[in-house]
Amino acid sequence: MATNNIGREIPDVYAEQFGTYGSEFENVKPYSAAAKTVCPRKPGESKLLDSIHDAIVKTGIKDGMTISFHHHFREGDYVMNMVLDEIARMGIKDISIAPSSIANVHEPLIDHIKNGVVTHITSSGLRDKLGAAISAGIMDEPVIIRSHGGRARAIERGDIHIDVAFLGAPCCDEYGNANGFEGPSACGSLGYALMDAKYADQVVLVTDNLVPYINTKISIPQSEVDYVVKVDAIGDPKGIAKGATRFTKNPKELIIAEYAAKVMMASPYFKPGFSFQTGTGGASLAVTRFLREGMIKKDVKASFALGGITNSMVELLDEGLVGAITDVQDFDTPSGASLARNATHLEIDASMYASPLSKGAMVNRLDMVILSALEIDTDFNVNVITGSDGVIRGASGGHCDAAAGSKMAIICAPLIRGRIPTVVDKVTTVVTPGSSIDVLVTEVGIAVNPARTDLIEAFKSLNVPQFTIEELRDRAYAIVGEPKPIEFGDKTVALIEYRDGTLIDAVRNCK
Template sequence: MNDLKRHGKAIKVYEGENKVLSSLEEAIDKAGVKDGMTISFHHHFREGDYTLNMVMAAIAKKGIKDICIASSSLGKIHEPLIEHIQNGVVTEIHTSGLRGKLAEFISKGGLEKPITIRSHGGRARAVEAGEIKIDVAFLAVPSTDAMGNASGIGANTQCGSLGYAIVDAHYADTVVLLTDDLKSYPNMPASIRQQEVDYIVKLEKIGDPEGISADATRFTKNPKELKIAENAAKVIRALPYFKDQFSFQTGSGGASLAVTRFLKDFMKKDGIKASFILGGISQPIAEILEEGLTDHLFDTQTFDAYAIESFRKNPNHHEISVSEYANPWSMGSVASQLDYVILSALEIDRDFNVNVMTGSDGIIMGASGGHSDTAESAKVTVIVAPLYRGRIATVVDKVTSVITPGKDVDVLVTERGIAVNPARKDILAILEKTNLPVVSIDALADAALKIVGKPDPIEFTDRVVANIEYRDGSMIDVIYQSKA
């Protein structure tokens, strides 16, 4: 690995008065988008993103084909990509996640070439290593000046951190900024700087900020999820890493986010502060900073309006790139300094492998995100999940798709008991001395089976529709075409 070098973009010399173009179509022409290129997007607007669909519609109208899309993630709002796949405009996809009709279409074999699924840190690694060579990055930014000093705060739209876009701006051969707020020069402080930007297009609207907090960032009132969250916080409190200046991250999902509320109460009772909190930042985390219970927030993606305001006004709410967040091939990511990470799961099996990607029917419905990045990096990885959802077991014999391997998972907290990975004898010895309901993972799997019964096996063809990479670039699993 010591012989590897970071990929770099070509040196260019700027000779114009400003970089603002008259239209998206002109930007596509100036950027030289042509058949077979790789273009990238970020997903800071999540289900409120407008720009990917606009760019792809303009590319398709020009008759350009065989495009590889390397987006940091894709959501339900990107359903129009189905038509572009069918018409040969899009032939390859690299992403962290897929949802909605696009995910179903690909799960059922709609794209000829398997997609590649990477974690957030794994994508940053792949871009920097040149494994993903981005020809043109189309990056939506809430504000920029005419030279390309761009921010996640604008007069019309706001998304806070631009952690994903920062990497693409640095490594893409050509960078096109799309904005709905063109500021006077200089637009400071800037997340993306002018020396990395080629062209700028002002659009009427780049996205809907309300879509940022959709789905994965919901706050739960479910009694079962709250019980899981409280017990997870008790597990964290019982272990020796819970002390003054500890660090943590909570993942997406109702129970995972709710852990924050209980941790805050325990921090107050025990008179301790966190040194930093990492991840996608939401209101409960921003409130901890405001109340003086942590010194720093490290933010690679801002999840709601409250957190965006915190990002705007609080100097200790720090924006970081996704490479700084969790790139495993670096001199040290922030994730490597985590004491605890609390993550959710669609499935977890007897070997503690976790699936956050495919549903019980084999259809893709989630995202790798930072799951495996933080699970491997943190001193203690806690998975929070119900024993079953509806009539579908969460604790199973074998997960449908492995996103995070069991070696990186330490504790599972369900409403029916807490299981500790046998490899973590130190944690087990501590928790067995508490009044927490510690059981084996096999006991939980057996209980789930008794309650919901043994499901019919999912039917797949032998055709691979997705390759799942671990954060270091190794292949960890594949997803086969669903017959559902």
């Protein structure tokens, strides 16, 4: 067993294959980008196919290949299940899947795994029953959990080589010019899918909205597309916008948001031209609202907002409070619509968003980011992937990317959730190293990373209760008691890659 630089144990075989995590930027160095095999088109050739079945036949998918999908349809995605069901029907086995993430709606994957159709998975996250099944050990090979920037890096460097990408395209012409913000299944930005379109050997666009040539709003260009398949529906609009936009009335979330906005505005970064990312979830959305009030009052405008975009950020853009939105993914209908109508609302790919091996990701230009946590420990390490029972149920997302790139990473989390403490001695699984995290905001007050003496100084007169993180842990344990450590088995069920490709942690099976 190898131990990485933050004390997490990594099985030797994987430590050798991936390397173990050392520090945030030590592997950011020159490399040769991955190449792909291209089948060029001659004049007169059609790309239109009648069915997913035909696309599988035409692209020549066979045992052992890697196929990919995007997760912009979130809980409303039909594409991954549709393609995998057909692959299974055709008797193809041993497929590696490399979707940008996996949702609850992809539960049918469990059967495909059990039947040997899918044998390797890389994803940002795993949810619900699939997460539980994988934690129970149904796969022989561990799932590789990659952040959004880490997936972009893995594709750019060739760690993931995609044979065929099946990309849901809400608006598409017959020659493969596509965007995500028009049509009945509009999802907004196609930021994650743009990576697959650029690097996969073959690209199949799956659409339910075929428009006359030429579709003039182009996110994925025809020059990257091999085939176009028209189906009845690629996504359920209700699932696409699920759960993200509701403004919280939860008093705990509201006070966390208020404290977080105060921290942002008291920091040295809150000045004209600042930049920020707030993400989704109750507290995050509320932060944007509190921040807005402060920006108006103090006449401080932001240069850009990054994300993971919600309507609350679009409102700031419409009011002229932020100069631009750089958008890799949309969480609700209004933000997708804004991408279509606002010239300063820019669609960016996952590499430009967050890849540590791009020539400069947006996260590098980020002043402040609001992030969440399932657990945070006294070293400020953050877990967003496993629950308190050790079962995989979350997603890495852009967490470690934004935390590493930004000047100030703020974790917003309640001290306890029900009986589960959020602030703990040692997180179950590390996704983001504590060295990237600067401030923890809870409903009882904040804790600043002691390494940030400059921030501790800056917050001296800040009107928010301040504690050490050990004091916050003690407060949590005083209410709920100290949790018993989880017992894991010996089987490695998931590997947690840091954004640079080294292993920051490994997840064992749950007993």
